[in-house]
Amino acid sequence: MVSETTRNLLHKLTVVKRHVIKCLIKATGKGHIARNTNEYTAIGKDPAVDEVGLKKSDLDTPVLWVDLDKLEDNIISLGSFFHAAGVQWRPHTKGVKIPAIAHKAIRAGAIGVTCAKLGEAEVMVASGITDILVANQVVGPQKVTRLVNLCRQADVKIAVDSDATLAVMSQAAIQKGVEIGILVELNTGMNRAGVEPGGPAVELSRKVHATPGLAYRGLMAWEGHACVTDETDWKEDEIKRSVGLLADTAEACRAEGLPVDIVSGGGSGTYKVTSQLEGITEIQAGGAVFNDVSYSSWGVETNPSLYVRVTVTSRPSPTRMITDAGWKTLPGWIGEPVPVGLSGVESISMSAEHGTVTFSEPNTDVRIGDVFDFMVSYTDQTLFLHDTLYGIRDGIVEVVWTITARGKLR
Numbered sequence: 001m002v003s004e005t006t007r008n009l010l011h012k013l014t015v016v017k018r019h020v021i022k023c024l025i026k027a028t029g030k031g032h033i034a035r036n037t038n039e040y041t042a043i044g045k046d047p048a049v050d051e052v053g054l055k056k057s058d059l060d061t062p063v064l065w066v067d068l069d070k071l072e073d074n075i076i077s078l079g080s081f082f083h084a085a086g087v088q089w090r091p092h093t094k095g096v097k098i099p100a101i102a103h104k105a106i107r108a109g110a111i112g113v114t115c116a117k118l119g120e121a122e123v124m125v126a127s128g129i130t131d132i133l134v135a136n137q138v139v140g141p142q143k144v145t146r147l148v149n150l151c152r153q154a155d156v157k158i159a160v161d162s163d164a165t166l167a168v169m170s171q172a173a174i175q176k177g178v179e180i181g182i183l184v185e186l187n188t189g190m191n192r193a194g195v196e197p198g199g200p201a202v203e204l205s206r207k208v209h210a211t212p213g214l215a216y217r218g219l220m221a222w223e224g225h226a227c228v229t230d231e232t233d234w235k236e237d238e239i240k241r242s243v244g245l246l247a248d249t250a251e252a253c254r255a256e257g258l259p260v261d262i263v264s265g266g267g268s269g270t271y272k273v274t275s276q277l278e279g280i281t282e283i284q285a286g287g288a289v290f291n292d293v294s295y296s297s298w299g300v301e302t303n304p305s306l307y308v309r310v311t312v313t314s315r316p317s318p319t320r321m322i323t324d325a326g327w328k329t330l331p332g333w334i335g336e337p338v339p340v341g342l343s344g345v346e347s348i349s350m351s352a353e354h355g356t357v358t359f360s361e362p363n364t365d366v367r368i369g370d371v372f373d374f375m376v377s378y379t380d381q382t383l384f385l386h387d388t389l390y391g392i393r394d395g396i397v398e399v400v401w402t403i404t405a406r407g408k409l410r
């Protein structure tokens, strides 16, 4: 039995509790959010459904968008270029990250995709892509487990540059009843990962080929150190030298009876030269499907198609304008983003969430609330910062892609 005194005390406590909750709701404004169903649904709304059909001019900023006509033209012209060069195309998706775009490339002739990380490869395989190269080492027990699982769903190849991981991968593959495709990675001048060309690469290839559970498929290298301005003789010579090392090593492996089907290399900054060289079977160029300020400076000839739209949020002086896109949105770590239709720009700098444009002469035309498109400086350093990419055709949102391989760092 609860006594009268206890009951009174409990009642008083309940009244006090209600009062405290009311005060808290008033102070934080949370009660409004909690009770307003419209605001709740606004949080969970699906932009892919709600924003398709909007005019580009009606999108809130900052917003990452792609010109679909240009993107599709780029993909078709790259596919035709590689077809004419007699090499296969395996676009790198490290800076593309959207399976729907990879599928457009496959429809234009690509054989599959290159990925930088296993997590990226899982996203691509989940979208139905079955021919995958993870152009990276896969190290550690969790990753090896994921790798053999992925091999059940797709033809997956990874890069190997040491015999340290062979036994673990072999055991996992045998246990799972799969074969892991292996390309031996060479260092042909980039000085990143990779075994040395010639003897050391042939030796490692022999070991891979002799390891049960591993399917030796060939070699890869990335001559990324030659991604410099297109017009230098050094660039062409260096690409030829690097790819020559790769091709010669492939021949040396074949001379030993090793089954080299794949000799993979090249990227957006080098494909025009690399694709013409003897011995290479496939090109990994990916970012060229978008093109940007940096790729253009490296000789990529597709149409720049990727932009960030920003709003002018402040005009602190006639020679300075501030936008709502800093380096968390529109970085300039490699190259500088270029504003479209804005003249007299002396410099552009970024803090985290503010973009600062300095004019060489006072500019009184630009007002707070004006909106500008910036061509991105480097796709690979911009796209991964965003949740969504808006595909625009004729000024209208046609598709809103979730950037599904974003954050797939493992």
Ligand SMILES: Cc1ncc(COP(=O)(O)O)c(C=O)c1O
Residues within 6 Å of the ligand: 092, 094, 095, 135, 221, 222, 224, 265, 266, 267, 268, 269, 284, 285, 286, 287, 288
């Ligand atoms: C292994 C590898 N291949 C190719 C590329 C080129 O990729 P993209 O064509 O997207 O610049 C890179 C880029 O860094 C790379 O790491």
